[in-house]
Amino acid sequence: MRYSGLRVFREAMTGHKGWTPAWRDPDPQPSYDVVIVGGGGHGLAAAYYLAKEFGQLRVAVLEKGWIGGGNVGRNTTIIRSNYLLDGNQPFYEFSMKLWEGMEQDFNYNAMVSQRGILNLFHSDAQRDAYTRRGNAMILHGADAELLDREQVRRMYPFLNFDHARFPIKGGLLQRRGGTARHDAVAWGYARGADQRGVDIIQNCQVTGFRIVNGRVTGVETTRGFIGALKVGVAVAGNSSRVMAMAGMRLPIESHVLQAFVSEGLKPVIDGVMTFGAGHFYVSQSDKGGLVFGGDIDGYNSYAQRGNLPVIEDVAEGGMALMPMIGRARLLRTWGGIMDMSMDGSPFIDRTGIDGLYFNGGWCYGGFKATPASGFCFAHLIAKDEPHPTASAYRLDRFRRGAMIDEKGQGAQPNLH
Amino acid sequence: MLIPHPLLGPRDAQEFTYLGDAALIDRPDGLREPEAFHDYLYLRDNPAGVHRELWFHEQGDRSWLVVTRNTVTHEILGAELARDVARGRGRSK
Amino acid sequence: MASHNLKPLSALGRETLAVETIGPVSTAEDADxxxxxxxxxxxxxxxxxxxxxxxxxxxxxxxxxxxxxxxxxxxxxxxxxxxxxxxxxxxxxxxxxxxxxxxxxxxxxxxDAWARFEVAGPLQPLFERLCNLDLERFGPGSATRTMMEHLGVYAIRRAPDRMTLLGGRSSAYSLHHALVTAARSVF
Structure with missing residues (x-):
């Protein structure tokens, strides 16, 4: 069924009796050409593009819980392509272009909103760094504008421009950045993949890999063995656990990152904004809640909940940037598990096992990468060679000294 | 989280900075064993469950501790001076 | 001794030592x-x-x-x-x-690496606002380093109603500000 305004109108006239489930609930078949482990944003996107772009007809997505129940449902929904390094920026700009066409492509309203993302700077050195970043973005075909203090003031007059330690000197604005409805991204990809024949199998946990002579032949699951010519793993927050079942140790530590939503307020922040002097960023949801967050808690965790010191730290960042946030009441806080790679950049790569592919290590930045990550993972699985924009995301880059140290920090909490 | 400091009793985790897996105590010779050094530097077991890890009492007595903690529940099961752990493995200092 | 015009300044940059009395609490800079x-x-x-x-x-x-x-x-x-x-x-x-x-x-x-403040009066309501020390377990004769307003501070409990604080001299003003602000908010 194709969704459209006309369809909504027709269903409204006929008592909404014509709607069908957005995707099937199939039992697993004995074998597939490609099995994707992990029904989150990246896994569902990979399955969608495998079917749509790379002609893979027998594809399954295995999800231990329900689709979209992991990090794609727990993030702060920001999309952007404001990176600096060659290994990153072409990939994230590819992702941004996919965001821009995504809803028409998979016929689902993901509420992609290009409301702009503004990175504030507070010193001359930071201005220079953002100038360089903006130039790198433009050279890679993205958009960037350097705003001075007065231009920022026109956008957000309520900010604390004259903070004693961190006065706002300006900002780097990417107008094409913004937000998207995170759950709808998972649902849209799931529906699009399902329509193209992908089996989405929920409540099906992978418990092991069957590996014969260095080649993967399928996966053991709570619903029995499922054979596969190729297996792709995209299980953010569980990467080390799942790949350990294939005998691999990863350059990853799992950490908890907290996020926050205030009570609903009248419209006040119409874009996304990041504080440049502490780790704090904020946007406002369509329901009116201020959505904000900060740094990882800084210790290994699989708990999906954090502790008070980081909440205090985030609150202090918010108070320094926009003191009026102190009047807003916090509605909810929650935590998600970030697979922090050692250089802060992700992996989309083959493994030492033939037919087994790995996608993970997205640190804080997995959501914005969802479309390109899925596309490039599908490319890698289908063609057994990396997509040009994701060619730097190799697992062996530490051995080669080819780290992508965008921020000079990875899992190492004392560098944050 | 409260860390049971072996000398000072329970202390707020805020006073500490975190380094990670306590296996980092056993540093291989990077010139003699480059492969082992790569694994030491970049790879982690990253378990869900009981984890032995290094915490530095930076805003306290500047001791390095080996804390045993459950990464799923955040329950802290014990703490010992990293100095004692290293000596227990035959290191001289 | 050679004559000169240099005047000794306290850690807070003043010619006299800072003494504040806020309700029942006093904080006194100490250079002795x-x-x-x-x-x-x-x-x-x-x-x-x-x-x-x-x-x-x-x-x-x-x-x-x-x-x-x-x-x-x-x-x-x-x-x-x-x-x-x-x-x-x-x-x-x-x-x-x-x-x-x-x-x-x-x-x-x-x-001269440190700024020293002597705090006298009811300590519990003040220090529970400033730091995470458990004063019940931190009786007279106890000494530790901890954090107050992100600053590393040594605290020495001299008596039930007297505490010595040592903070880095370069951040003496911030520590003094934190102390006074906390005292004013409590008393």
Missing amino acids: TALASLAIRRGREAEVMERAAQAGLPLPEPGRAESQGDWGAFWVSPGMWMVEAPFATHEDIVAHLKPLFGESASITEQT
Whole structure:
């Protein structure tokens, strides 16, 4: 069924009796050409593009819980392509272009909103760094504008421009950045993949890999063995656990990152904004809640909940940037598990096992990468060679000294 | 989280900075064993469950501790001076 | 002594020491104490303890502070203490300590690295606002380092109603501001 305004109108006239489930609930078949482990944003996107772009007809997505129940449902929904390094920026700009066409492509309203993302700077050195970043973005075909203090003031007059330690000197604005409805991204990809024949199998946990002579032949699951010519793993927050079942140790530590939503307020922040002097960023949801967050808690965790010191730290960042946030009441806080790679950049790569592919290590930045990550993972699985924009995301880059140290920090909490 | 400091009793985790897996105590010779050094530097077991890890009492007595903690529940099961752990493995200092 | 126009300034940059009285609490900047760190050199622990005992200089257990005659000391980390003495008689505190310990310990001048505040009055309501010390377990004779407003601070409980705070001299103003702000919000 194709969704459209006309369809909504027709269903409204006929008592909404014509709607069908957005995707099937199939039992697993004995074998597939490609099995994707992990029904989150990246896994569902990979399955969608495998079917749509790379002609893979027998594809399954295995999800231990329900689709979209992991990090794609727990993030702060920001999309952007404001990176600096060659290994990153072409990939994230590819992702941004996919965001821009995504809803028409998979016929689902993901509420992609290009409301702009503004990175504030507070010193001359930071201005220079953002100038360089903006130039790198433009050279890679993205958009960037350097705003001075007065231009920022026109956008957000309520900010604390004259903070004693961190006065706002300006900002780097990417107008094409913004937000998207995170759950709808998972649902849209799931529906699009399902329509193209992908089996989405929920409540099906992978418990092991069957590996014969260095080649993967399928996966053991709570619903029995499922054979596969190729297996792709995209299980953010569980990467080390799942790949350990294939005998691999990863350059990853799992950490908890907290996020926050205030009570609903009248419209006040119409874009996304990041504080440049502490780790704090904020946007406002369509329901009116201020959505904000900060740094990882800084210790290994699989708990999906954090502790008070980081909440205090985030609150202090918010108070320094926009003191009026102190009047807003916090509605909810929650935590998600970030697979922090050692250089802060992700992996989309083959493994030492033939037919087994790995996608993970997205640190804080997995959501914005969802479309390109899925596309490039599908490319890698289908063609057994990396997509040009994701060619730097190799697992062996530490051995080669080819780290992508965008921020000079990875899992190492004392560098944050 | 409260860390049971072996000398000072329970202390707020805020006073500490975190380094990670306590296996980092056993540093291989990077010139003699480059492969082992790569694994030491970049790879982690990253378990869900009981984890032995290094915490530095930076805003306290500047001791390095080996804390045993459950990464799923955040329950802290014990703490010992990293100095004692290293000596227990035959290191001289 | 050669004549000059230099005036000594306190850690807060003033010509006189800052004294604040806020409700029942007073905070007073103190410049009358000389300070040095003393760290045992490797393998010389027994010798240091023996020399200290001979000199009448207390080297207390972890988490504790003691004084005896002119000398006071508080524990800072395994094998290391801060030693205190009256500034008027021990301005050159390192020169006093070196002969006592010889080569057995490393001794470093610390006096002007720190700003020192004496807080007197009801401590519990003030310090529960400032830091995470549990004063019930931190009775007189206790000493520790902890954080107040992100600043590393040594706290020494002299008496049920008296606490000494040592903060980095370069952030003395921030510590004083935190103290006074907390006291005003409580009392």
